[in-house]
Amino acid sequence: MKRYVIAVAVVLTVAALIAGCGGGGEESTSGVVTVQFWHAMGGPLGDALDELVAEFNETHPGIDIVSISMGRYQALSQKIMAAVAAGQPPVLAQAYEAWTGELIENGSAEPLNTYIEGADGLTAAEIDDFVPGMLDNNSWEGTIYSFPFNKSVRAIYWNRDLFAAEGLDHAPTDWSEYEGFARRLTKDTDGDGKIDQWGTAGQISAWMFENLLLQTGGQILTDDGTAVAFDSAEGVDALEFMVRLLTKWGKVTSGYEYQNDFQAGKVAMIEGSTVSLSFMEGKYTFDMAVAPLPEQKGKGCYVAGTNVVIFSNASQAQKDAAWKFIKWFTSPETTARWAARTGYAPVRMSATASEAMTARFAEIDGLKEVLQQLEFASYEPRSGAWYAGRKHLEEVGVEGALRQRMTPPEALIEAARLVNAALAGQ
Amino acid sequence: MTWLERLKRKSYMDPLTAALYLVPAGIIVVVFRMLPIGSAFLLSFFDVKMGRIRGFVGLAQYARLFQDPTFWSSLGTTAYYVLGVVPLSLFLSLFAAVLLNQKIRALGFYRTVYFLPVVTSLVAVSMVWKWIFHPRLGLLNYFLQFLGGGSLQWLEEPRGIFEMAAGALDWSWWPGGLAGPSLALIAVIVVAIWRGIGYNIVIFLAGLQNIPDQYYEAARIDGASPRQVFWNITWPLLSPTTFYVLLSTTIVSFQVFTQIYLMTGPPVGGPMGTTKVIVYYLFEKGFDAGGNMGYASAVALVLFGIILTLTLVQRRIVERRVYY
Numbered sequence: 088m089k090r091y092v093i094a095v096a097v098v099l100t101v102a103a104l105i106a107g108c109g110g111g112g113e114e115s116t117s118g119v120v121t122v123q124f125w126h127a128m129g130g131p132l133g134d135a136l137d138e139l140v141a142e143f144n145e146t147h148p149g150i151d152i153v154s155i156s157m158g159r160y161q162a163l164s165q166k167i168m169a170a171v172a173a174g175q176p177p178v179l180a181q182a183y184e185a186w187t188g189e190l191i192e193n194g195s196a197e198p199l200n201t202y203i204e205g206a207d208g209l210t211a212a213e214i215d216d217f218v219p220g221m222l223d224n225n226s227w228e229g230t231i232y233s234f235p236f237n238k239s240v241r242a243i244y245w246n247r248d249l250f251a252a253e254g255l256d257h258a259p260t261d262w263s264e265y266e267g268f269a270r271r272l273t274k275d276t277d278g279d280g281k282i283d284q285w286g287t288a289g290q291i292s293a294w295m296f297e298n299l300l301l302q303t304g305g306q307i308l309t310d311d312g313t314a315v316a317f318d319s320a321e322g323v324d325a326l327e328f329m330v331r332l333l334t335k336w337g338k339v340t341s342g343y344e345y346q347n348d349f350q351a352g353k354v355a356m357i358e359g360s361t362v363s364l365s366f367m368e369g370k371y372t373f374d375m376a377v378a379p380l381p382e383q384k385g386k387g388c389y390v391a392g393t394n395v396v397i398f399s400n401a402s403q404a405q406k407d408a409a410w411k412f413i414k415w416f417t418s419p420e421t422t423a424r425w426a427a428r429t430g431y432a433p434v435r436m437s438a439t440a441s442e443a444m445t446a447r448f449a450e451i452d453g454l455k456e457v458l459q460q461l462e463f464a465s466y467e468p469r470s471g472a473w474y475a476g477r478k479h480l481e482e483v484g485v486e487g488a489l490r491q492r493m494t495p496p497e498a499l500i501e502a503a504r505l506v507n508a509a510l511a512g513q
Numbered sequence: 514m515t516w517l518e519r520l521k522r523k524s525y526m527d528p529l530t531a532a533l534y535l536v537p538a539g540i541i542v543v544v545f546r547m548l549p550i551g552s553a554f555l556l557s558f559f560d561v562k563m564g565r566i567r568g569f570v571g572l573a574q575y576a577r578l579f580q581d582p583t584f585w586s587s588l589g590t591t592a593y594y595v596l597g598v599v600p601l602s603l604f605l606s607l608f609a610a611v612l613l614n615q616k617i618r619a620l621g622f623y624r625t626v627y628f629l630p631v632v633t634s635l636v637a638v639s640m641v642w643k644w645i646f647h648p649r650l651g652l653l654n655y656f657l658q659f660l661g662g663g664s665l666q667w668l669e670e671p672r673g674i675f676e677m678a679a680g681a682l683d684w685s686w687w688p689g690g691l692a693g694p695s696l697a698l699i700a701v702i703v704v705a706i707w708r709g710i711g712y713n714i715v716i717f718l719a720g721l722q723n724i725p726d727q728y729y730e731a732a733r734i735d736g737a738s739p740r741q742v743f744w745n746i747t748w749p750l751l752s753p754t755t756f757y758v759l760l761s762t763t764i765v766s767f768q769v770f771t772q773i774y775l776m777t778g779p780p781v782g783g784p785m786g787t788t789k790v791i792v793y794y795l796f797e798k799g800f801d802a803g804g805n806m807g808y809a810s811a812v813a814l815v816l817f818g819i820i821l822t823l824t825l826v827q828r829r830i831v832e833r834r835v836y837y
Contacts, residue, residue, distance in 0.1 A: 159779065165800040172564030172806070186802040193563045341648065341669050342779075471803030479583075482786050490671055492785065505582060512577055 120408040121151045122401075123177035127163040127393075128237070129156055131365040135428045143415055150408040152179075160393070171195050171398075178401040179409040181393040184224060184466070185474035187233045190396060197397040199231045202410040209414065216419065216435045224466045225394050233394035234413050235434040237362075237425075240388050240464060241298055242457040243381070244349060244363065245356040247374035249284065258356070258378030258453070262302070262328060265381045269336035272355035287337035288345035288354040291489055293481035294391055295358060298380060299325035301387030301465060308468050313510060317480065318503035326495035330488050339489050360391065361457060364430035376452040379460050388460040389467055392431065432458055476506035550817070553810040561806035574811040584812070586786065587794040593694035594790055595766040597702035598709070602762055606710045607755070610717030611747070624718075631711040639775035642704045643668065646776075668777060670696035671785035695787035701772055708772075709765070713758050720754030721747070752835040759831065760824060767820050768792055791816055 128136045133156050140154045155177070157163040164186055170176045176195060190196035203209050214222065221235040245258045253272055259265035269286030276283045289295060296317075297307060305321025308314065316322075333339050340348065346363055348354045350371045358380070367375075380388055395416075397409045415421055417434050423441035426433040438444055439458065448455045467473070484502030487493040493501065557574060560567040578584050613624055630638060645652045646667035654664035670677075673692025679685075694702075728746045737745070748755075770792040774781055782789030782797075791812070799809025 161780070161801070164802045165796075168563055168800055168802060168804060174564070183802070189563065189802055193565060195563065344649070475801065475803045478780060482780060482783055486671070486783070486785050490785065492671060508581055508583075512581065 119149055119151050120404045121153060122179055122405055122408050122412065123153050123155060124409075124412075125155050125157055125163060125167065125177045125180040127157055127160045127181060129158065131368070132237075132362065132429050135365070135425065139416065139421065139425060143412055147408075147411065147415075150411065152408075152412050174400070176398040176400055178405045179395055179397055179412065181236060182233060182396045183393050183474065184233075184469035185471045187225075187394065187396050188227065188469055189471050190398075191227055191232055195398055195400065196232045197399040197401075197406055199234065199397070199410070199413075202407075203231065207407075207411065207414070216437050217417075218432070218434055218436060218461050220461075220464065220466065221390075221434055224390075224469070233396045234417055236393055236395045236416070237429070237431045238390050238392040238434060238461075239360045239362045239431050240390055240457065240460045241294065241358055241380055242361050242453075243356055243358055243378040244367075245376055245378060246349070246352060246354075247376055249352065249355040249373070253355075258376065259381045260378075261381050262383045266328070266332055266336065268356070269332055273336045283353070285337050285348070285354045287332060287356050287358070288340055288348055289333050289337065289358055290340060290342060290345055291481065291486045293477055293485050294360075294389065296325060296329055296480070296485050297389050297467065298387055299329055299383075301389060302380065302383040302385060303328075303387075304384040308473060308510075312468050312470055312473070315476075315503040315506050315510070317484070318499045322499050323496050326484070326488050326499060329485070330491070330495055333489060334491065361430040361432065361454075362392075364451065364454075365428065377457050378453045379456050386460070386463055388464045390432075390461065390464045432461055472510045472512075475512075476509035479505035479509065553813050556807050557811040557814050559807045561810075562804075564806070566807075570807070574805075574808045575815070578808070578811050578815065583786070583789070584791075584794065587782075587789045587791045590694070590698060590787065590789055591767060591769075591791045593698055594702060594705075594769060595763060597694065597699065598705050598766045598769075599759070599762050601702075602706045602709055602713060603755070603758060605706065606713035606758070607717055607751075609710065610714045610721060611743070613714065614718060614721045624714075627714050628711040630708045635708065635771050636775060638704065638708055639772050642700075643776050646700050665696060667700045668697045669784050671783075671787045672696060674699055695784065697777065697784055698788050701769075701776055701788055704772055704776065705766070705769065709762065713762065716758055717751070717754060720751045723754075724750045749836050753837055756827075756831055756835045760827060763823065763827070764820055767816065767823075770796065 124140070126136065137154055140152050144151055157166050160181075160183070163181065164183070167176065167180055167182070167186065168189075171190065171193065182190070187196055203214070217235070218238075221238065222231060225231055225233040225235060243258045249272060250256065250258075250268075253268075255268060255271070259268050272284065272286040273282060274284045275281060300307065300317055300322055303321045303324045305319050305325060306316045309316045337354070338345075343363075343366070345354065345357055346359065346367060349357045350367055352371075352373060361377075364377075380386070395413055397406050397413075399406075401409070416425070419433075419435040419438045419441060420443075422433045422435050423438035423443040425431060426438065427443040427447040433439060433441075433444060439455070467477075480502050483505055484498045487501065488495045488498040492498075556566075558569060558571055560570050560574075609627060613620065613627070617623075644650070648654060648664060648666050648669055651667070653667065657664055672680075673694060674696055675687065675691055675693035676689070677696065679687035724747065728750070729742065732742050732746055769790055773788055773790050773793050774796075777783055777788040782793055795809050795812040795816070798804055798812060799806050
């Protein structure tokens with residue numbers, strides 16, 4: 088008899104556990120709407136996000152946003168896709184445009200127009216206040232499916248002290264200055280025949296290449312998005328420049344080590360996302376400033392970062408709560424604080440005049456000009472095919488050339504072959 | 514007489530009873546092995562995105578698969594991995610097992626040490642080794658420099674090892690196409706061998722202890738040398754075990770995923786895609802944004818076919834030399 092009781096207890100416990108696992112997206116009975124929010128914010132970014140989420144939860148009784156970090160973006164995308172396939176998506180998640188496109192096709196992304204136009208929506212003036220282009224980039228055939236959340240642009244970070252020692256008083260404004268300054272700042276300071284101070288440093292990054300490509304007048308894909316266009320004379324120009332810059336007057340480091348070297352004063356300037364600010368905060372002692380990217384044939388700047396989507400499986404109460412969060416998060420006041428804290432671009436124009444951003448501009452010299460790049464910024468192709476193909480550009484095109492396994496033209500031809508195969512496969 | 518009483522009276526070997534005992538394991542095998550294999554087979558003929566079947570495409574995905582250059586390169590990488598892991602792992606574990614089969618002091622200690630990596634979480638193992646291989650802060654480069662050598666890029670080195678060796682020896686005649694597996698892949702192979710050896714040792718030890726002592730005694734009386742004893746008694750009588758270890762190590766090696774996922778990149782499979790093995794390729798094609806489960810299923814079935822063929826070939830060729 089005793090054994091029987093134990094067996095029943097075990098079965099019941101297991102059943103309860105299994106039932107508990109399946110109940111992730113349910114609303115609790117206490118009247119509080121729980122909204123699972125999956126994101127890929129870690130380190131200082133995750134801390135900043137968690138604090139804002141906690142503040143939202145405190146000021147919005149009845150809503151509980153549960154912030155869950157999934158690690159890297161790639162892991163986040165894999166988890167979202169698997170969760171959607173299993174019919175258990177979260178309510179809210181960060182998503183690149185390419186992921187949103189997939190979700191729309193699958194009928195999993197909630198159209199947001201009714202929320203924007205609804206009672207708790209946004210006025211026309213508020214819509215106009217969003218950074219130009221951002222909402223368009225979140226629209227598919229006239230319907231808005233996602234909202235800009237954490238958007239960043241690239242910037243030059245420069246060490247004023249090292250520049251001054253070389254008689255330089257400004258960050259490079261064009262490619263010839265970029266390379267010339269990097270050359271002058273590459274030095275053997277103690278005379279042992281080894282270089283101790285590099286002009287620049289960077290990591291293997293398709294994003295850097297894409298920006299250079301834009302500055303020299305090239306484009307990533309053909310206008311209809313069906314074939315590669317980066318294997319052009321402009322592409323070779325951009326990649327050759329990148330290789331010269333980072334292998335002659337700089338070095339390629341793994342991961343974010345180039346940031347550490349810059350903080351340590353071993354590298355005079357680096358190019359990086361505005362978000363690097365939050366990772367470098369308080370870790371350097373020299374006079375640091377940021378500047379917009381140098382231009383070549385023209386200015387060029389691709390926006391990076393993700394948006395947020397609401398999943399259509401969620402209950403109406405959850406979707407309404409998620410919308411409230413999006414509206415609050417992208418309000419001029421919150422986006423300004425988020426931006427000042429993390430280095431992401433504020434998504435509202437009026438946010439630049441806010442107290443938080445004014446204080447931040449005073450702290451970081453040049454940040455205002457860096458963020459002004461948003462006014463002419465471009466966005467990468469949004470197709471899932473390009474998202475899959477982009478990896479090849481990075482690991483064959485850019486990495487192949489930077490590690491000097493191939494010449495830039497060879498690397499681009501090889502990358503183009505692989506990306507075109509990926510584009511054709513969709 | 515109820516069916517239960519009848520069951521109780523029947524002998525242990527009764528086929529019905531045997532079948533009944535097999536049911537629990539059978540259910541698990543069918544539900545978690547057979548059904549997924551069957552559904553993967555079916556899915557490979559369909560366009561499947563995010564769990565939604567969007568249409569029948571016949572063999573189109575197989576055709577696309579064979580035209581994808583990344584599929585072939587990941588297959589090549591997997592072949593390098595298997596060729597790197599299987600022979601060395603087999604040799605080292607057999608060698609260690611023979612030594613551990615002697616009557617030496619602290620035997621339990623040694624057996625434990627060799628088995629420790631097997632019971633350690635693969636995730637933890639991968640992270641620790643990733644640090645050991647770190648180009649600037651890693652232990653391995655520290656030792657290399659201590660011994661007067663230069664440092665290597667290890668997991669970040671896309672150059673093939675033959676190419677690196679030819680470069681170091683100034684063999685300019687070495688053909689550029691024969692670069693070999695990247696040093697990054699070699700680093701992963703080293704960890705795989707280190708990690709898998711303990712398990713194989715245990716299997717080999719069990720095999721060794723199954724060999725009756727009389728043969729060894731007889732050999733000793735006849736004055737056989739240790740080498741003769743090994744080649745004429747141990748090796749042939751151990752052959753069923755060796756065959757099993759060969760098969761299982763080959764199969765497991767073809768399916769390597771975790772170490773690649775954790776140790777390489779970002780992006781995973783780097784540097785320059787030289788550690789992208791077939792199962793990671795499958796995962797990427799199925800789970801990344803823009804992925805297609807149907808296509809990934811096709812990859813899985815091709816891999817299944819490859820492993821099955823290889824196993825059959827091994828049985829044909831190797832099993833003839835096995836003494837049961």
